[in-house]
Amino acid sequence: MKPQLECLECSIRQALEAAELAGADLESRKEIALETLRILLEYDAHGSPAELSGAVHALVRRLTGNTDPYRKLKKDTIGIARQIYPSVAKGIEVQQDQLLCALKVSAVGNVIDAGVYGDLREVDLEAILREELTKGFAVCDVDVLRADLSGARSVVIVGDNAGETVFDGLLISEIKRMVGDSVNVFYGVRSIPTINDATMEDAVASGLDREAAVMSTGCDEPGLILEKADPDFVKLYMEADIVISKGQGNYEGLSNSKDRGVYFLLKAKCGPVARDLGVKMGDYVFIRK
């Protein structure tokens, strides 16, 4: 999907929050704000909101010299997610439809999004996660996935935020329980830090390397952009029996791609993405496209 007018307001907010997290002083924050406005004048030239946002966060990294403003935030949210992981895992075991529940847990993990919620330090993440788990999916292609999983030999999950990664581990466990250990699961992460998106380091800190082959997508944008991705990852992505794309950023990058079928698992957290999906803002979605 293309960047929308609402992305302008959101981009400025993101730029200033990232600048603050990067420890920029007022002069540097002003420079970042003005440069962001110049980027936004060309917003329409970007292929997707994720690419626009990628340009804004690259600017913040360049002008502040801080290559990972969200580093501490990511570490903290992974810690919180790991703390509540055991009770969430137990909750799945007793469910009748464990696959559906694992998808829900993974989708709820997608609320850990500094690009949308701003400063996650000011948020009671555990309370939010528990509240969110009580909500259903507005669209849910779980039965299509169930059929597809039968006999699947390779699954690619395109990761989104750090912290969410911990709950994605539960989804991978459930997929393996259903299909058997012979299934190869690959987990794609950003090539370098951008917003609070998961990198290799974050995936390892989340314990994902014990559940899947973690690999870089080659993208430094907060979303998978196939034209810019690592050819090795694109090959895996194209040849996998199943691809599950997590979050808004990857949806923004992949939604127009007709190359293959993809399951999108996310919470629609802003107007443009909700509109594109035909759901309400705040809705959980698991849809095959």
Next chain:
Amino acid sequence: MKPQLECLECSIRQALEAAELAGADLESRKEIALETLRILLEYDAHGSPAELSGAVHALVRRLTGNTDPYRKLKKDTIGIARQIYPSVAKGIEVQQDQLLCALKVSAVGNVIDAGVYGDLREVDLEAILREELTKGFAVCDVDVLRADLSGARSVVIVGDNAGETVFDGLLISEIKRMVGDSVNVFYGVRSIPTINDATMEDAVASGLDREAAVMSTGCDEPGLILEKADPDFVKLYMEADIVISKGQGNYEGLSNSKDRGVYFLLKAKCGPVARDLGVKMGDYVFIRK
């Protein structure tokens, strides 16, 4: 106060909301967004957030040809305010400190602010007003005003939003009850429609012309900018025994002025204004400066 970096995000939101209310199509909204970004590149050249916001709303009026995008909204909010006016007026009569209560009602009326809350159509205004009335002032110079009112012959109130005007009528009644009918009360309104700020038409629709001499400040910005105001209004403003400035926009325009003492009556609805006042966001303030 000077425009702050947070004003950039807010200005884009305001531009797009005003454009939508003005009935602009997508192409026109894009043009408005890009022109707003160009205005924002020079944000620092504006004397106050109110002047920056004024430039943005003037742009929307110019590019859409709609001279009053908030017309219906203003009419609706005045209607709601008039509906709940009688019960609010009765509530004041039974209070021990009727002046304090009238100030509070007038301050609470200041929540009717489309510049801050966006589309007021999506908001249950009556419920918000009743909830807000339960809150106290974070800073309250009511006793200073009480002393000043004794013997006062002229009071100028600088109005802010349409709808709020209705409750300002209660404050004027209370001032007259205390000082006597001999006091001259002047009520300043914007020269033309900007956001949902009160114009002469809105003040009359609110019944204010029966309580005070309503006059244009001469400013088309959503705040009183003395350098741009009508000399007749400035003379009244300078010579009045008491000036009460309502809302953020007027505070933004007047806060740096050392020409005379002014009572500011408002709810601090955004970070920059709250910081400048040394209060928390959401706080009610009645302060003499």
